[in-house]
């Protein structure tokens with residue numbers, strides 16, 4: 001278990017992660033609060049680095065590196081995606097909506113405008129709703145509580161997180177019962193591994209799972225590196241490679257891709273990615289609910305994860321501009337990932353209701 005910045009798993013048991021408490025404070029700070037957070041002693045150099053990354057991040061957004069471990073990657077033929085003008089037509093053309101969470105449903109812990117009404121409308125129209133998040137910090141059960149705390153009626157069975165995907169992937173390959181997993185990540189991965197009956201404390205380590213980890217430190221990097229480099233057959237699994245995430249709605253923060261990038265750097269190995277855009281979760285849920293993927297509309301705010309995920313699975317795709325992708329990035333000549341449609345935010349689908357009631 002890892003709690004409050006103390007690492008109590010694997011080789012680094014009991015090691016205090018110096019900047020962890022400050023990171024936790026920073027996570028709840030608005031941009032204007034950063035000054036007071038900076039005054040904390042040991043956090044200053046660390047936070048100075050964070051601040052400069054935040055300043056340059058927006059310019060980098062269209063350039064998130066893609067893992068080569070994905071299955072086939074479908075790119076559109078360089079034609080700009082049209083803006084969604086007929087929400088009713090899109091809604092009637094599919095049976096299921098798969099929603100990304102961060103940037104579509106919420107930003108950090110803040111609900112995006114119009115979400116409850118939009119979900120209610122889609123449910124009233126008989127659509128199946130599924131929520132898929134690359135953020136591995138929570139288990140499906142914990143996400144259920146998050147939805148509830150935001151006033152959304154979503155059941156655990158409708159939620160698929162990359163923490164769940166990591167455990168599901170290991171089960172799907174019959175991960176050896178006598179081997180353990182070493183986790184760079186937070187409690188969500190631990191809980192999902194427990195649920196799947198997979199051990200993650202001690203050795204021998206047969207797989208390293210890397211997810212978003214606010215308590216990352218050098219010892220964790222070193223232990224994961226040793227396992228991957230020196231344990232014969234040790235797997236390197238990434239929950240996701242997202243460049244940024246929303247710890248708060250006030251700014252974007254270094255995402256799970258930064259932790260995965262560190263291990264790629266030290267091992268020179270490519271991970272098996274189980275989160276979006278890998279189709280592992282899509283295949284799983286399509287199979288579980290017996291849904292044809294052509295009857296799914298994938299809605300997301302990221303091109304290189306959500307939209308690619310939908311396209312890799314043969315789904316319709318809708319990009320919303322309420323998250324990390326802006327219109328400029330979508331329409332940049334450097335962007336080769338074009339959704340079927342784009343719109344400002346999910347609640348634009350409510351236009352279908354207006355049409356129906358006129």
Ligand SMILES: O=C(O)COP(=O)(O)O
Pocket residue numbers: 100101102103132133134135212240242244245246255256
């Ligand atoms: O927070 C992340 O890294 C990604 O989360 P998302 O898949 O819900 O957008």
